[in-house]
Amino acid sequence: xxxxxxxxxxxxxxxxxxxxxxxxxxxxxxxxxxxxxxxxxxxxxxxxxxxxxxxxxxxxxxxxxxxxxxxxxxxxxxxxxxxxxxxxxxxxxxxxxxxxxxxxxxxxxxxxxxxxxxxxxxxxxxxxxxxxxxxxxxxxxxxxxxxxxxxxxxxxxxxxxxxxxxxxxxxxxxxxxxxxxxxxxxxxxxxxxxxxxxxxxxxxxxxxxxxxxxxxxxxxxxxxxxxxxxxxxxxxxxxxxxxxxxxxxxxxxxxxxxxxxxxxxxxxxxxxxxxxxxxxxxxxxxxxxxxxxxxxxxxxxxxxxxxxxx
Numbered sequence: 399x400x401x402x403x404x405x406x407x408x409x410x411x412x413x414x415x416x417x418x419x420x421x422x423x424x425x426x427x428x429x430x431x432x433x434x435x436x437x438x439x440x441x442x443x444x445x446x447x448x449x450x451x452x453x454x455x456x457x458x459x460x461x462x463x464x465x466x467x468x469x470x471x472x473x474x475x476x477x478x479x480x481x482x483x484x485x486x487x488x489x490x491x492x493x494x495x496x497x498x499x500x501x502x503x504x505x506x507x508x509x510x511x512x513x514x515x516x517x518x519x520x521x522x523x524x525x526x527x528x529x530x531x532x533x534x535x536x537x538x539x540x541x542x543x544x545x546x547x548x549x550x551x552x553x554x555x556x557x558x559x560x561x562x563x564x565x566x567x568x569x570x571x572x573x574x575x576x577x578x579x580x581x582x583x584x585x586x587x588x589x590x591x592x593x594x595x596x597x598x599x600x601x602x603x604x605x606x607x608x609x610x611x612x613x614x615x616x617x618x619x620x621x622x623x624x625x626x627x628x629x630x631x632x633x634x635x636x637x638x639x640x641x642x643x644x645x646x647x648x649x650x651x652x653x654x655x656x657x658x659x660x661x662x663x664x665x666x667x668x669x670x671x672x673x674x675x676x677x678x679x680x681x682x683x684x685x686x687x688x689x690x691x692x693x694x695x696x697x698x699x700x701x702x703x704x705x706x707x708x
Contacts, residue, residue, distance in 0.1 A: 401504035402687045402706070404441050404451045406543035411507060412688045418500065423508040424461055426469070430523035431502035432456035432531065432679065433687075433704045436558050436634045438695045446497050449583060455494050458517065458526035459501025460550055467514040468526045469502070470533075470664045471495035475549070487537070487658035494658075503687065505708055515668050516627070524679040525671060527705045532676070536562040537659040539569060542605050542628045551575040551603045552592075553619055555583035557634055557703045559609035564674040567591045575603070580699045587691075602627070609633050613640030625649040630682070632656045681707040 401415045418425065431454040440447050447453065450542045457473040466696050474486035479491050495501045495509060517526050535558065552559045555578035567590075575594040576587040584595035584666050599606070602624040608615050611633025618630045620641035629641075631653060646653065659667070680701035682690045687706045694704065 399505040400684055401452045402454075402684070403503075403689065404449045404453050406449050407443050408441065409648060410441060410453075410688055410691050412684070415504070417506055418508045418612065420508055423510050423519065424514065426459040426461060426467070426507050426514075427479040427480070428454075428457055428502045428504060428507055428708050429466075430527040430681075430708070431706045432527040432557070433691055433694060433706065434531070435558070436521060437496075438691070439635050440497075441695070449624075451496075452500040452504045452507070453496045453501075454502035454507075455496035456527050456530040457496075457507075458523055458529070459502070459507075459708075461514070466521075468516065468517055468529045468668065469495065469509050469609045470513045471530065472498075472658050472664075473499070473510060473513070480546040484660060487660055491511070492658075496683060500675050502660050503691070503706060505684070515696070516641060518672060521671065522677075523707065524705045525676045528557070528676045528679060528703070529664075529667050531557045531669055531675075532561045532565070533659040533664045534567040536657070536663045536667050538562060538607060538630050538656040539630050540663065541564045541630055541654045541656050545571065549575075549603045549605075550621075551577060551578045551599055551606045551622065552587075552609060553615045554609035554633060555580070555587045555595075555604065555702075556609060560587060560605070560678075560702070562607045562609055562632070563587060563590055564676075565670070568674060569660055571647075575599070575602040583698060583702055586702055589623055590678075590683050599675065603706055604628070605630065607632060611635035613638040616640040617642070620646060620651060620655050623649070624657065626651065628654060630654050630656050679703040679705045684708050
């Protein structure tokens, strides 16, 4: 079968590889797989992702018996204290399809049967590939929903930033500012309901979501909080924190990390995907996936969201 393979730091190649065995899982025929920003940064070095690896954790496809499904790529142990407490996203031995296990940048992939969620009739494969990012935004918003406040900012208008905007708007927040330096992305954010679209933060906010994950964006997110405000860090571009810890202490600001989602949040994202605007992904044939991936990794700003179609 054909697969886009992470072969060494900074390199992905379209290769012919052996088909996987179903084993104890389900052999899924992949129909759509989103290219995530974490992959565009993560393939630069050997870390959680170790080559050779078929990446891709945002994907959907068909089972051997014809079910149209989207895949929850988070695989936890199910036995530890955190899993028993309903927090599989922070299970100490968790794995992600496409990170520690082969993922969806291939014609076929083996997945646990428990990871499958049936797609509603009429949902496109491109929309299905956005359910996983949407689940991240559902989880991130629930990290701060008890904080209250009406002034929200989202830093970064890539996929995670845009779905964070959609979830905040769906939660009833009307005053959402989206920050990015790419006009095309800001135009899309405005269409999706942002109250303001600008190239930097100004004023004070109750909640700031950093969907980029660079030291500079984390620093600006914390600096823009009102006293006792909350920054949600969901981007993973760099490891450095970047922000002023003394400002954090003196103004009782909060910084919350947000990773992945629980099973109910993924299920909720499946429902929400029917109700919000998720028609902005650009399909890319597998034959063009390597070129598109490398162009995005080298700084191309279009498409906003590329989904490999098989």
